[in-house]
Amino acid sequence: xxxxxxxxxVPRLRTPAPAPTPARLPEVPGxxxxxxxxxxxxxxxTWDADYEAFDVARITTVTLGVFTWSLTQPAEDTFDFTALxxxxxxxxxxxxxxxxxxxTGALSPWIARAYxxxxxxxxxxxxxxxxxxxxxxxxxxxxxxxxxxxxxxxxERYANHPNVVAWHIGNEYGGDxxxxxxxxxxxxxxxxxxxxxxxxxDLNEAWNTTFWSHRFTDWDEIVPPSALTExxxxxxxxxxxxxxxxxxxxxxxxxIAAFRAEKDAIRAHSDLPVTTNFxxxxxPLDYHRWASELDFASWDNYPPRADEPWRTALSHDLMxxxxxxxxxxxxxxxxxxxxxxxxxxxxxxxxxxxWSWQAVAHxxxxxxxFQMRASRGACEMTHGAVLDHSGRLxxxxxxxxxxxxxxxxxxxxxxLGARTPARAALLVDWDSWWAVEMADGPNRxxxxxxxxxxxxxxxxxxxxxxxxVPVTADLSGYDVVAAPLLHLVKxxxxxxxEAVAARGGTVLTGYLSGRVDEDDRRFLADVPGPLGALAxxxxxxxxxxxxxxxxPVIFEGTAPDGAAPxxxxxxxxxxxxxxxxxxxxxxxxxxxxxxxPAVTRRRVDGAHGSxxxxxxxxxxxxxxxLAHVVRTALARHDLLGPYADVTGLExxxxxxxxxxxxxxxxxxxxxxxxxxxxxxxxxxxxxRTYAAxxxxxxxxxxxxxxxxx
Numbered sequence: 001x002x003x004x005x006x007x008x009x010v011p012r013l014r015t016p017a018p019a020p021t022p023a024r025l026p027e028v029p030g031x032x033x034x035x036x037x038x039x040x041x042x043x044x045x046t047w048d049a050d051y052e053a054f055d056v057a058r059i060t061t062v063t064l065g066v067f068t069w070s071l072t073q074p075a076e077d078t079f080d081f082t083a084l085x086x087x088x089x090x091x092x093x094x095x096x097x098x099x100x101x102x103x104t105g106a107l108s109p110w111i112a113r114a115y116x117x118x119x120x121x122x123x124x125x126x127x128x129x130x131x132x133x134x135x136x137x138x139x140x141x142x143x144x145x146x147x148x149x150x151x152x153x154x155x156e157r158y159a160n161h162p163n164v165v166a167w168h169i170g171n172e173y174g175g176d177x178x179x180x181x182x183x184x185x186x187x188x189x190x191x192x193x194x195x196x197x198x199x200x201x202d203l204n205e206a207w208n209t210t211f212w213s214h215r216f217t218d219w220d221e222i223v224p225p226s227a228l229t230e231x232x233x234x235x236x237x238x239x240x241x242x243x244x245x246x247x248x249x250x251x252x253x254x255x256i257a258a259f260r261a262e263k264d265a266i267r268a269h270s271d272l273p274v275t276t277n278f279x280x281x282x283x284p285l286d287y288h289r290w291a292s293e294l295d296f297a298s299w300d301n302y303p304p305r306a307d308e309p310w311r312t313a314l315s316h317d318l319m320x321x322x323x324x325x326x327x328x329x330x331x332x333x334x335x336x337x338x339x340x341x342x343x344x345x346x347x348x349x350x351x352x353x354x355w356s357w358q359a360v361a362h363x364x365x366x367x368x369x370f371q372m373r374a375s376r377g378a379c380e381m382t383h384g385a386v387l388d389h390s391g392r393l394x395x396x397x398x399x400x401x402x403x404x405x406x407x408x409x410x411x412x413x414x415x416l417g418a419r420t421p422a423r424a425a426l427l428v429d430w431d432s433w434w435a436v437e438m439a440d441g442p443n444r445x446x447x448x449x450x451x452x453x454x455x456x457x458x459x460x461x462x463x464x465x466x467x468x469v470p471v472t473a474d475l476s477g478y479d480v481v482a483a484p485l486l487h488l489v490k491x492x493x494x495x496x497x498e499a500v501a502a503r504g505g506t507v508l509t510g511y512l513s514g515r516v517d518e519d520d521r522r523f524l525a526d527v528p529g530p531l532g533a534l535a536x537x538x539x540x541x542x543x544x545x546x547x548x549x550x551x552p553v554i555f556e557g558t559a560p561d562g563a564a565p566x567x568x569x570x571x572x573x574x575x576x577x578x579x580x581x582x583x584x585x586x587x588x589x590x591x592x593x594x595x596x597p598a599v600t601r602r603r604v605d606g607a608h609g610s611x612x613x614x615x616x617x618x619x620x621x622x623x624x625x626l627a628h629v630v631r632t633a634l635a636r637h638d639l640l641g642p643y644a645d646v647t648g649l650e651x652x653x654x655x656x657x658x659x660x661x662x663x664x665x666x667x668x669x670x671x672x673x674x675x676x677x678x679x680x681x682x683x684x685x686x687x688r689t690y691a692a693x694x695x696x697x698x699x700x701x702x703x704x705x706x707x708x709x
Contacts, residue, residue: 008530011517013491014196015249017472018292023326024273025296025365026165028097030416033408034061035369035386036332039087040071041376049391050373051094056393057386058405062091063331063368065154066101066171070108073150081157092163099331100164102151102262105171106133107143115142120175121182123235125228134175138258139184147258152265159270167274168331169262172300177235178284179251181226190219192250206519207242214240241438241520248434252286256293263293277331278322280315281449286430287322288470297322300332300370301359306345309650309668310460311453312355316362317420317468318428325419325467330359332370335397336384344382349396350701353404354666357703361652361664365416367408369401407685414684414707415662418654422465423639424480426456429471429488435520436487436512443544443573446512446620448485454623455484455508458630463641463651475499479637480506482630486513486531488520494530497614501534504610506633509535510617511542511573527575528616535616536581536602543574543591552589553598553625568625570598575618582616586625599629642678649673649698663706667698674698681708 026032034054039047054062064087065072071083091098112119112130118140119128128135136143151169158164179185197203200216209215216222223229225244231237238244263274273295278287280299287297297319303312319328335352337344347355356367374385381389386401393402433448459466459482467478475481475496483497486509497507514528523529527539545551551574555566567589574588577597586599598619604612613636615629634640643649648669654662663679680692684705690696696704 008523008525008532010489010491010494010530011519013518017286017289017470020291020322020324021295023296023323025327025417026097026099026273026329028061028165028365030060030413031360031408031411032061032097032329032366032368033405034059034096035063035372036066037062037064037091037372038067038375039064039090040068040083042373046373046391047090050387051090053387053391053393053398054094054096054372057398057402058409059096059372061097061099061165061366061368062372063099063101063168064088064091065103066105066168067103068101069103069106069150070110072103072154073108073146075110076114076146079153084154088158088161088163092161096163097165098161098163099166099168100154100158101168102147102154102170102266104147104150104169104262107135111142111146115140117182117184118143120180121185122176123181123226123231125181125226127182132175134172137180137182137184138254139180139182139188141184144258144261148261148265151262152268155266155269159272164272166296167266167270167272169259169266169274169276172277172279173255173259174279174282174284178255178282179247181224185254186224188254189224189247189250190222192253193222193246194219196246206521207240208521209240212239236437238438241435244438245431245434245520248284248430249286251284252289252430255285256290259290260293275329275331278319281318281452283433283449287318288430291322291324294323296326296328298329298331301330301355302332302334302338302340304341306347306351308453309358309648310457312358313362313460313650313652314426314453314456314466314468316359316364317426317466320363320420321467321469321473327363327365327417327419329366329368330356330364331366331368333359333368334384335369335386335401337382339380339383347384349400352397352400354668354701354703356404357664357705358650358652358666360415361650361654361666363420363654367404411684411705414660415654415656418656418660418662420465420467421653421655422467423478423637424459424464424634425467425469425473425475425478425482426452426459427471427473427481427483427486428452428468429486429490431490431518432471432485432487435516436485438520439487439515441544442542445547446485446572451485451620454626455482455630457623458627459634460650461627461644462631462634463644464634464639465653478505480508480633480639482508483513484508484510488516488518489514489530490518494534498534501604501612501614502606504606504612506612506636507534507614508617508629508633509615511575511619532580534602535600535614536579537597537600537616538578538580539575539618540578541576541593543576543593545572545574547571551591551619553586553619553621554589555586555599555625555628556584566625566628568628569622570619570625571622572620574598577616577618582614585615588619643675646673646675649675651678661708663708665698665704665706667700667702670700672697672699677706679706679708681706
């Protein structure tokens with residue numbers, strides 16, 4: 001065995017994220033089906049028509065009261081639950097389960113007028129007046145007091161209502177970079193920093209403030225980093241990464257504090273599960289830090305493109321990973337179109353059904369829409385809905401929703417609580433996301449999310465079941481662990497990755513990893529810092545180029561068909577690797593470093609005769625090259641899916657608490673495909689029985705939910 005270089009020490013975590021608490025999901029009779037309903041916008045005759053339509057579509061669940069604060073509290077000392085009482089009573093009379101919101105997703109106008117401190121100051125230093133939706137400062141004591149008050153009042157009133165199954169706090173926490181830059185936030189930020197660092201000496205050391213004469217001698221000298229202070233070209237361009245990184249962290253914790261104030265008010269009256277709806281890979285807020293506060297995760301799925309099914313799959317996997325693999329709720333999706341982009345194409349026939357089943361396949365115990373009836377006015381009046389403005393039941397959207405409702409009804413409780421038996425993990429870290437995209441060099445065109453999605457795509461197309469988890473997760477159950485752009489290295493992460501390799505597993509990492517510590521300071525060691533010993537490499541130089549510059553990367557040996565060595569394109573970032581215990585897998589084909597290593601693999605002698613592997617990718621390989629590496633790693637552990645070579649056909653598996661195995665086969669491709677089924681069983685949607693090996697043709701958007709024999 002070749003000895004690897006000695007390890008580089010990693011500073012202890014100053015503020016480790018709390019571990020996920022055990023998940024508690026709403027008690028519902030099956031996969032929850034329905035969505036956001038706003039009867040406060042309509043007269044009673046419309047309610048009658050709506051519920052008749054809901055019966056046709058087999059709607060079981062409605063989310064009520066998301067934006068009712070101005071109704072339930074029209075003035076500070078006035079509470080009026082007349083409208084909400086009627087909405088809850090009607091839904092209950094119709095037999096629906098209710099996810100009841102606190103209504104605090106947007107301020108009421110009177111609050112902003114009475115307490116100007118509740119409105120935000122933006123990144124450019126402008127105090128906003130009342131308007132829009134994400135308009136509250138989470139540091140405002142008046143906002144926290146008033147939002148907790150209304151949340152407590154609602155919980156007290158409806159805590160024992162038999163149809164209320166969950167509490168929905170706020171709505172899509174975010175807006176304007178997910179932060180505020182007012183004086184109240186400045187004061188809260190200083191307190192947060194004192195708790196994190198203890199002394200100014202430690203803070204100055206962490207932020208490297210001797211650079212540019214920034215050394216602080218009083219806490220009050222510290223102001224939030226903004227366009228008026230450290231940032232020079234938007235939030236991602238800063239003179240001091242340390243303070244900017246900490247403000248991201250603070251903003252997440254500040255949002256959680258506002259959430260917790262409402263949750264605590266609810267807990268005084270009710271122990272029902274509590275959630276708030278996330279937005280997938282949302283850069284401004286670290287969703288992993290919410291894991292201990294939520295009873296169950298939920299999120300709103302609005303894919304930016306229709307031709308990236310792996311992106312949506314990975315977003316579902318991310319939500320599942322927030323609560324340690326427990327099921328989540330799909331809180332919102334559109335039946336037809338969104339209304340937030342410049343161009344909003346309609347979903348093609350069958351796509352809404354396909355994407356709904358994809359959510360269930362990846363761990364959702366609900367399929368919920370925004371919205372149940374289209375709004376008559378304001379910015380979302382063109383947003384898709386189960387019922388359009390005419391209320392017709394013969395629209396394509398309604399027919400598809402009703403058909404899906406019938407299928408979900410047939411599914412029953414089979415997959416409730418079911419988990420994904422993944423043996424591969426994709427590590428995601430918001431700190432690395434923030435840090436790598438604020439780094440001045442070597443190439444700002446290397447972006448965190450597109451990189452993670454491309455790595456995830458390689459796993460998805462290979463048919464592997466994947467958990468998307470934080471870097472601090474327990475990795476003991478995984479055979480393959482991928483950690484792309486692990487730029488910022490936290491305490492314990494290297495040891496966890498070493499343990500994967502030591503027991504025979506495979507670790508994949510690469511360029512721009514191991515560069516900085518938790519305070520965004522460079523490691524005083526060869527790149528990739530503490531990952532160097534793990535990977536068995538040293539980075540001699542890092543080159544960068546525009547996207548149109550290609551450096552071919554040539555893999556050693558021969559291609560599987562016996563032809564010449566496999567050559568793939570590489571772009572943007574080129575690390576020249578020096579093996580120190582690793583073998584060369586691929587070399588650069590151009591520039592002054594032609595012939596130098598670009599991809600390496602270190603073999604690790606593990607316990608009981610096992611051999612682990614650690615791959616290091618020194619460049620951004622084209623998808624073909626990345627897929628080659630990922631599939632090679634998966635094949636070592638027999639984790640390639642049975643349809644890995646079938647374009648667009650996805651297989652996702654859930655295992656119910658009873659032990660029942662359910663396979664979801666979903667065809668995202670544009671042309672029919674015929675395959676031999678990997679297993680036999682019953683299609684829970686049609687009742688048809690299949691035999692293992694049977695030839696089955698999948699048309700585009702086809703779905704089979706196979707309960708295995």
